[in-house]
Amino acid sequence: MSAAKFSNPVVRWIDHRLPVFSMLDHTANEYPTPKNLNYMWNFGSLAGLSLVIMIVTGIVLAMSYTAHVDYAFESVERIMRDVNHGWLIRYIHMNTASFFFIVVYLHIFRGLYYGSYKAPRELLWILGVVIFLLMMATAFMGYVLPWGQMSFWGATVITNLFSAIPIVGESVVTFLWGGFSVDNPTLTRFFSLHYLMPFLIAGVVVLHIVALHRFGSNNPIGIDTKGRQDTISFHPYYTIKDIVGIAMFLLLLAIAVFFFPNAMGHPDNYIPANPMQTPAHIVPEWYFLPFYAILRAVPDKLGGVLLMFGAIAILFILPWLDRSPVRSARFRPVFRIFFWLLFIDALALGYLGGMPAEGIYVTLSRVATAWYFLHFLVILPMLGVFESTKPLPKSISEPVLATTGEAA
C-alpha cells in the first residue's frame, strides 16, 4: 500500500498511521465489481440506508419517549403534537421500518433468483439470514413501544408462542415478560433491547460486507468474473447507480411519510393498550403476515411455532438444499417457474396472514404453507439433479457485448 497515491500531505500522514484512506480507496477504486449488475443489486445499499435512517430517527425519538405503561402512549402523542417536528421523525421511523422490510424482502428474493447463496457465498447468505432474524426481533419489540392496542395484544400473542415449548415453556414466557403478564417490565426490557439490537444488526452488517468483499458480488449471469474485462471499479459506476436507487427509495418513502403515513399501520394502535379488552382481530405488522399465516395454518400450537421458525431456519441450509451448479435462474428454465411460484406463495401467505383464521382461509394457508416447505425441501434438491440447464456464457463480457450488438 503506497502512501504516495495520496497527494494531500495530511491524508498521507494519517494514512501512514491509520490506513482508513487506503481502505476507502480500496473499496471505491480497486474493489472489482461485475459490470453487469442490474437494479436488483440496489437493495443492499438501500437496506444499509434504511438501517441508518432507523438508528438516527430512533435515537431522536428515544429522547422524548417514556418507557412506562402509564406514559408510553401519551409520550408518543407528545412527540406527535408538541415536540418540534416530532411527527415527522416518528412517521419517518414508522414508515422506514416498513420500507426496510420491503427492501430486505426484495434483496432476499434477488438472492434466491440469481443463486447468490451458492458457493462460495454461503456464509454471506447465512449472515444475511441472521440480519433478517435480528430485524424481525427489533421490529416486533419496536411495535410494542407505543403501547397501543395492537402493541399490547401483538406482544401478548407472540410472546405466548414460547409457552408451546415443552416443560420449560411457561417459565420462558414468564422470563420474557418479567412477570406474569405483558406489563411494565415487558415494556421496559423491550425498549432496552429495541435500542440495543440495531447496533447488533450494524455489527452483523459489517461481517456481511466483509464476506461480500471476499468474493465480490454475484451477478445476473451467475458466473464468476474472469478478469479485468468483466469488472469495473465500484466508484463511480456503482456509487452513482446506488444514488439513483437511493433517490427512488427516498421519493417513495417521502410519498408514504407525507401523504400516507398510517397506511401501513393498524388503526387500533391509536387506541391506548387495554389489557381488559381484546381487539376483534389481532394482526401483526404486515411484514410478519406470511409467518403468521404459517403459524396459524397448523392446528397444533407447538407445531405451528416450529413450522414458523422452521420457515426461516430453512433459509440457513438453503445453500445445501439447492445443489444445482448453475447460480442464475436465467439458465435454469424449470427453477425459474418454481421461483415465481414461491414468490406468489409468499404473497399468498402474506394475504392469508391478514385474514381471519376461519373457513377457506385456513385451508388455503395450509396449502400455501405446504408449498413453501415443499419448494425448499423437495423441489429444489430434485431440480439440482434433474433439471437440464441452458448453456452458460463463457464470460460476463461476452453476453454483454452480444446484447449491445443486437440492440444497436
Add this chain to the structure above:
Amino acid sequence: MRKFIFATVMSLMSAVGMPGAASAAGGGDVTLLKNDWSFAGIFGHYDKASMQRGFQVYLEVCAGCHSMEYMAFRNLADLGYNEAEIKAIAAEYEVQDGPDEDGEMFMRPARPADRIPSPYRNDNEARANNNGALPPDLSLIAKARAHGPDYLYSLLVGYQDAPASMEVPDGMYYNNAYSGNMIAMPQPIYGDDVEYADGASTSAEALSADVTHFLMWAAEPKLEVRKRIGVAAVFFLSIFLIMSYLAKRRIWADVH
C-alpha cells in the same frame, strides 16, 4: 429483467395494501359514506370555519360524555382563534391546581396551557353514567378507526330504525355504520342541535361533517404542514432522481 422488477414492485404494493383492507373488515352490514373532505388529497388543508363549528358541536353535543385528553386549549389556535378568545374559552373551565403554600389543592379557571378537562373523573364514573359503556376519548378517534373521517361521519348519520328481523335490547341503538349494527351511544345529532353564529347549515349532515372535520384535526393537527413539506420533498426528490439518473447514464456511457 424489467418484467421481474415490475412484477415485484406491483405485487409488493398490493401486499402492502392488504392489511389495511383486512383491518377494515368488521361484522354486520356496514355502510360507509364517502365525503369530499378538504383535508384529503395532496394539497389537503383544514377548513377553519368548519373546524370552529365542529368544535362548537363537540362542546355542546359530545363533551358531556367524551373527553379529549390530548387537547390543550392552546391547540385551538390552529382553528383560527386568537389568544384572547382562547383565554376566554379556557376560563369557562375550572381545573384543579396546587398544592398552594398551605399544602392545599385548589380550583382555578383553566389557562390556555391546560388540557381540556374530561367530563368524568375516571373510567368507572364514565361507565356508571353511561349504562356500563365507556365513551371513548376523542382526541385520536379519527385515526383510531379504519377510514377515520368517513367512518365517523357515517356513524353520526347512520342511526336508523332497526329492521324488523333485528332485536335491539334496551340501551342499545341500531346504526348502519357500526360494526355489528348495535351501538351503546344514543343518537347524538338530529339536526338543529346547535345554533351557528355564521349562519351555516345545521342539518344533521352538516353538523356531523363539521364535528368530523374538527375531530380529524384533533387526531392529526400537523396534517397541513405535513402535506406542505411533502409537496416540496416530492418535488425536490423527483428532480434529484432525474439528475442522478442522467448522471448515471453519462458515467456508464463508456462501459457497454
